[in-house]
Amino acid sequence: MVTKDQIVQWLQAFATLLEQNKDYLTELDSEIGDADHGINMDRGFKKVMSQLSSVADKDIGSILKTVSMTLISNVGGASGPLYGTLFLRAGTAVADKQELTDEDMAKLLQAGLDGVKERGKAQLGDKTMVDVLSPAVTNFHQALNEGKNAITALQQAVTAAEQGMKDTIPMLARKGRASYLGERSVGHQDPGATSSYLMLKSLLATLES
Amino acid sequence: MVTKDQIVQWLQAFATLLEQNKDYLTELDSEIGDADHGINMDRGFKKVMSQLSSVADKDIGSILKTVSMTLISNVGGASGPLYGTLFLRAGTAVADKQELTDEDMAKLLQAGLDGVKERGKAQLGDKTMVDVLSPAVTNFHQALNEGKNAITALQQAVTAAEQGMKDTIPMLARKGRASYLGERSVGHQDPGATSSYLMLKSLLATLES
Amino acid sequence: MKKLINKPEDFVRESLVGMAVAHPDLIKVHFDPNFVYRSDAPMQGKVAIISGGGSGHEPMHTSFVGMGMLDAACPGEVFTSPTPDQMLEAAKTVDGGAGVLYIVKNYSGDVMNFEMATELARTVGIRVFNILIDDDVAVKDSLYTQGRRGVGTTVLAEKICGAAAERGYDLQQVMDLCRRVNLNGRSMGLALTSCTVPAKGTPTFTLGDNEMEMGIGIHGEPGRERMAQKSADEMTEMLALSIIEDSTYSRTVREWDEDGGEWVDVELIDQPFQRSDRVLAFVNSMGGTPISELYIVYRKLAEICQKQGIQIVRNLVGPYITSLEMQGCSITLLKLDDEMIRLWDAPVKTPSLRWGI
Amino acid sequence: MKKLINKPEDFVRESLVGMAVAHPDLIKVHFDPNFVYRSDAPMQGKVAIISGGGSGHEPMHTSFVGMGMLDAACPGEVFTSPTPDQMLEAAKTVDGGAGVLYIVKNYSGDVMNFEMATELARTVGIRVFNILIDDDVAVKDSLYTQGRRGVGTTVLAEKICGAAAERGYDLQQVMDLCRRVNLNGRSMGLALTSCTVPAKGTPTFTLGDNEMEMGIGIHGEPGRERMAQKSADEMTEMLALSIIEDSTYSRTVREWDEDGGEWVDVELIDQPFQRSDRVLAFVNSMGGTPISELYIVYRKLAEICQKQGIQIVRNLVGPYITSLEMQGCSITLLKLDDEMIRLWDAPVKTPSLRWGI
Numbered sequence A, B: 001m002v003t004k005d006q007i008v009q010w011l012q013a014f015a016t017l018l019e020q021n022k023d024y025l026t027e028l029d030s031e032i033g034d035a036d037h038g039i040n041m042d043r044g045f046k047k048v049m050s051q052l053s054s055v056a057d058k059d060i061g062s063i064l065k066t067v068s069m070t071l072i073s074n075v076g077g078a079s080g081p082l083y084g085t086l087f088l089r090a091g092t093a094v095a096d097k098q099e100l101t102d103e104d105m106a107k108l109l110q111a112g113l114d115g116v117k118e119r120g121k122a123q124l125g126d127k128t129m130v131d132v133l134s135p136a137v138t139n140f141h142q143a144l145n146e147g148k149n150a151i152t153a154l155q156q157a158v159t160a161a162e163q164g165m166k167d168t169i170p171m172l173a174r175k176g177r178a179s180y181l182g183e184r185s186v187g188h189q190d191p192g193a194t195s196s197y198l199m200l201k202s203l204l205a206t207l208e209s
Numbered sequence C, D: 001m002k003k004l005i006n007k008p009e010d011f012v013r014e015s016l017v018g019m020a021v022a023h024p025d026l027i028k029v030h031f032d033p034n035f036v037y038r039s040d041a042p043m044q045g046k047v048a049i050i051s052g053g054g055s056g057h058e059p060m061h062t063s064f065v066g067m068g069m070l071d072a073a074c075p076g077e078v079f080t081s082p083t084p085d086q087m088l089e090a091a092k093t094v095d096g097g098a099g100v101l102y103i104v105k106n107y108s109g110d111v112m113n114f115e116m117a118t119e120l121a122r123t124v125g126i127r128v129f130n131i132l133i134d135d136d137v138a139v140k141d142s143l144y145t146q147g148r149r150g151v152g153t154t155v156l157a158e159k160i161c162g163a164a165a166e167r168g169y170d171l172q173q174v175m176d177l178c179r180r181v182n183l184n185g186r187s188m189g190l191a192l193t194s195c196t197v198p199a200k201g202t203p204t205f206t207l208g209d210n211e212m213e214m215g216i217g218i219h220g221e222p223g224r225e226r227m228a229q230k231s232a233d234e235m236t237e238m239l240a241l242s243i244i245e246d247s248t249y250s251r252t253v254r255e256w257d258e259d260g261g262e263w264v265d266v267e268l269i270d271q272p273f274q275r276s277d278r279v280l281a282f283v284n285s286m287g288g289t290p291i292s293e294l295y296i297v298y299r300k301l302a303e304i305c306q307k308q309g310i311q312i313v314r315n316l317v318g319p320y321i322t323s324l325e326m327q328g329c330s331i332t333l334l335k336l337d338d339e340m341i342r343l344w345d346a347p348v349k350t351p352s353l354r355w356g357i
C-alpha cells in the first residue's frame, strides 16, 4: 500500500531533485531546445511545494489534481501542459483514495502516460518524455503481472526509464522544439525525458525509504 | 630650396606612413577617443593621393590648398578641419610659389600651426596636435635664427616633435574627445599628436633623401 | 550577464510594470495572471484579438496592444509559453461579446496551452477560436517535426487582423483573414550571436568569431546549420531565396469545431511565391543588431525581389520580433492583396507600432 | 565582427541606399556628398532644420528626417563628424527661403565642421545659424574640457524644433526654442559592452563579464569610470540622480552674429531641476539592449522621479540615439513647459518617429 504521506513525500523528493538538477536540465535544453526546461520545472514544483500544505489533508486524487492545476498555471511551455495533464489524469485515476494498492499505482501511471500522449501526440521514438514514461509503465505492468510487488515493479520501471532516457540520445526528434533541429538533434539526451526519469526515480526512492 | 616635386613626394611619403600606421593611430584613439583617427587620416590621404596628379603642375600654394579641400571634404571628425586648416593656411602662406626658401618653409609651418590653434582653440599642454606642432615650429625658427639650414632645422624640429608627442602621454586632455575622460586620459599618447609627428617626420625624410 | 535587470525571476514582471507606467494612455497591465490589455477594453461588439507567447521577443506581443492591433497579450516567462489561466483571464477581460481570436505561434508549448485555454474559455461561454501562425521555412517538413515555427508573419497578422477587427469584421471573417495572412507569409532568420536567458545566466549556445547559425527560431535555440559568417549580401540572399523558392507546404492543424464542440484536423496548403506577386517585406532585428545593418539587408532584399519579379509594395524594418539581445536578423515576405494592403495601412496606435493617428 | 555588413567602407553608403529604397515616400538620399532630405523639400517659407553627425547612432539623425522633424541630415563616417560640403549642399537643397538651423552636438569635430559649413553657407547667401546641444552631465566642467557632449537631448530638440518650424516659427524663434530645449535637458549613459567600429573590426574597449562603463558618450569611447556591474535599479539610480542633482552649469559657446558677420562668444547657463518640474523622461538603448530592459529602467526612473517630486508628463522609450550594437542605456530628462509639450505632441512622420498622422 502507498500512503498519502508517501505521495506527499514523493512530490517533495521530486521537487528537491528538480532543484538539484535545474542547471543540468536547462543545459540539456540549451543543446536542442531553448534553455529553460530546468527553470520551468523548478519554478513549477517550487510553487507546488508552497501549495502542498493546504491540501495535505485531502485525498490523493485531490492532491494530484492540485499539483496539476499548479503546474498548468505556473510552468507554461511544453512541459506545463504535459506534466499538468499527467498529474490531472493520474489524480482522476485515483480519485478520492487515501491510500493506493499496487493496482491503483498501475492505473495512476498508465493514466499519466495516456494523458501525455493525448496532449502532446508524441509516439515512442519521437525523443520526448514518452520515451521514458512508456517503457516504465510497460515494465511496471509486466512486473505486477509476474506477481512482483509494487516496489520491485517500480525498480524495474525505473531501470527501464533510465534506459529509455539514454535511448533518446541517438534519436532524431520528431516532436517539440528539438524537432526543428533535424539531424542536429541526434546525440543529445532529451531534457523532458530526463525530468520524467527523475520523477520516477524520486517515486522509487520514496517508496524504498 | 624645397622644390615642388619634393612637396609632392612629402605628401606621398606622409600618405604611405599613414597607411602603415593606420591601425596604430586607431588603436591610440581607442584608448582615449573613438577609434577612428588612423581610419580618418588614411581615408583622407588616400583621397589626396588620387587627386594629386591633377594638380601636380600647379604651384605649391595651389597644391597645398587642394590637399586642404580634399581633407576638409573627406576626413570629417576633428582631424578633418584641423589638418584641412593647417594645409589651407600653409598653402596661403606660400601662394604661387614653385619652390620654397628656408624662410618660406618657416612661414609655411608657422601658418599651419596658427591655423590649427585658431580652428581648435587648443593651447600647449592640452594633449593635442598642438603639442607636437608648436615645439616643432619653435625649434625650426630657432635653428634658422642660429644660421642652420632647413634640413638641420627640420631635424631639430622633428626631434622636438617626437619629444612633444611623448610628452602628451602624462598630460590630462583638455581638448577633443579625450578631455571627456578626465584623469583617465593620463598615460596615453595623443593620436593627433602622433599623426602630426608622422607628418613632420615624412617631411624630413623627403628632404633628406 | 550584460543585462539591465535586477533579479532574473523579476525580469518579466518589472518590465511589465515599466510598460504600465510608461503607457497608461494605451494599455493596462494585469498581474497574477499576467496580461496586457487595451486601456479601453472591452470594446463592445468588436472581435477581440489576443496573442501571447514567451517573453523575450519584445516589442512582440505586449507592445502591440492598442487601437488597431491587439486587445490583449499574454507574456510567459522568457521563451516559455504563457499558461491557460493568463489566456482565459485575458479573454474574459477583453471580450466585447463578438468573440475572441487567439493568434498562436506554432510551438508545442504555445499550442497546448492555448488549446487548453480555448477549452476553458468555451466552458465559461466565450466564443474563442485559435489560428496558428507557422511560417518559418527553415523547418523543412511537417510530417517529422512539430511543423513550421511561427515567426515574423505573426507581427503582420496581428496588425492586419487588428485593423480588420477595428473595422467591424466578425469573428469568422477575422479568422479567415488570419489564416490567409499565415498562408501567404514566409520567414527565415539567422543568428550571429546567442542570447542569454536571464534565469540561466549564460549564453544558450556559443558561436565562434566567424560563425553564424542559419535558420534559427526566436528562442535562442540553435538553427538548422552552423556555418562560416558571410557578407550581408550573401546572408540576405540565403534567407531571401529560401523564402522565395520555398515550394508548396501543407500541414494539418487543429482548429476548434464550434458545431461539434471539439477539435478537428484541418489540412492547410500554402502556395509558393510567383512573379508579379505584391509583397510586404519585413526585415527584422533579433534584438542586438542595429537598424543601420537592417537597411543594408533591406537594400539587397529589394534588389533580389526586383530580379525575381516580386514587387515590394510595403515594408517594415526594425526590431519587432526579437530574441532578447541576440544579434542577427530575419526576413519575412507576405504576399498582399488589396484588402490586406488597406488593412496594413489602417491606423494603429500601440506602444511600438503607430501610424495614421 | 558580428555584423550584417559587406565591406566596412561601404557600411554608411549601403545603409543609406537601403533607407532610400525603403522610404521613398518620406525621404530622398543624395550621395557625394551624402545627405538625407525630406522628399518634399524645399518647403517654401518654412525654416529648414538640418542636423548631422557621425554614423552609428541610428535612427538618429537620418531616420528623423520627415514632416515635423528634420529637413535634412548629414551622416558622416562611423563616429566621425560629417564634412562641411555635406552640410552646405544639404542647406542649399532644403532652404525654403526662411533660413536654416543647424542643430549641432558639442564634439570638437562636429563643431568645427558645422562652423565651416555655416561660414560657407553664409558666403552663398543662405541664412544659417547653428545651435549646440551639450547635455551630458557625465562631463563635469566646461573649463578644462571640450564642454559637455551632446547626447539624448538632441533627439528631443530635433522633434520639438521640427514641430515649431512646421508650425511656422521664424528662424529666430526656432533658434531660441532650440537653445531653451538644450538648457532644459540633461542626460547620462552607461555601457555594458563596447561596440565595434566596422573599419576597425575589433571592439573599441573590452569590459570584463562583471564590469561596466559609467558616464559614456555615444562613440564607443570609454566613460568616466569603470566599475562593477550593478543591478538595473542601482544603475538607474546612478544615472537618474546624476541628472537630477546636477547643479547649475555654465559654458561659453560660439554663435554666429549676423550683424557683425562673425562668431561671438555667448555665455549660457542652465538651471538645476526642481521639485514640481514637469519633464519628458527618455530612456534610450545604446543599440544592443532590448526594449524589455529599458522598461525595467523606466520603471525605476519613474519611482525615483516621483520621490523627487518631479513629474513625468511625457516619455520616450527605445533605441533612438545609439552606439552601433553597444549594450547599455542612457537617460535624458527634459524639463517641459506648455509650449514644448504642444510641440512634442504635434504630428511627426519620419522613418523612426511617427505619430498624429
Ligand SMILES: Nc1ncnc2c1ncn2[C@@H]1O[C@H](COP(=O)(O)OP(=O)(O)O)[C@@H](O)[C@H]1O
Pocket (backbone or CB within 6 Å): A029, A033, A034, A036, A037, A038, A040, A041, A076, A077, A078, A079, A080, A082, A116, A119, A120, A121, A122, A127, A128, A129, A130, A175, A176, A177, A190, A191, A192, A193, C079, C080, C081, C108, C109, C110
Ligand atoms: N509534443 C510533445 N509530446 C511529449 N513531450 C513533449 C512534446 N513537446 C515537448 N515535449 C517535451 O518537453 C520537453 C521540453 O520542455 P520545456 O523545455 O519545459 O518546454 P519548451 O519546449 O516549451 O521550452 C522536451 O524535452 C520533450 O521531452
Ligand SMILES: Nc1ncnc2c1ncn2[C@@H]1O[C@H](COP(=O)(O)OP(=O)(O)O)[C@@H](O)[C@H]1O
Pocket (backbone or CB within 6 Å): B029, B033, B034, B036, B037, B038, B040, B041, B076, B077, B078, B079, B080, B082, B116, B119, B120, B121, B122, B127, B128, B129, B130, B175, B176, B177, B190, B191, B192, B193, D079, D080, D081, D108, D109, D110
Ligand atoms: N580642439 C582641438 N585642437 C587641436 N587638436 C585637436 C582638437 N580636438 C581634437 N584634436 C586632435 O584630434 C585628434 C583626434 O582626431 P580624430 O580621431 O580624427 O577625430 P575625432 O576626435 O572627431 O574622432 C586628437 O588626438 C587631437 O590631437
Ligand SMILES: [Mg+2]
Pocket (backbone or CB within 6 Å): A029, A033, A034, A035, A036, A037, A077
Ligand atoms: Mg525548453
Ligand SMILES: [Mg+2]
Pocket (backbone or CB within 6 Å): B029, B033, B034, B035, B036, B037, B077, B177
Ligand atoms: Mg577619433
Ligand SMILES: [Mg+2]
Pocket (backbone or CB within 6 Å): A034, A036, A077, A078, C054, C078, C079, C080, C081, C109
Ligand atoms: Mg521554452
Ligand SMILES: [Mg+2]
Pocket (backbone or CB within 6 Å): B034, B036, B077, B078, D054, D078, D079, D080, D081, D109
Ligand atoms: Mg571620430
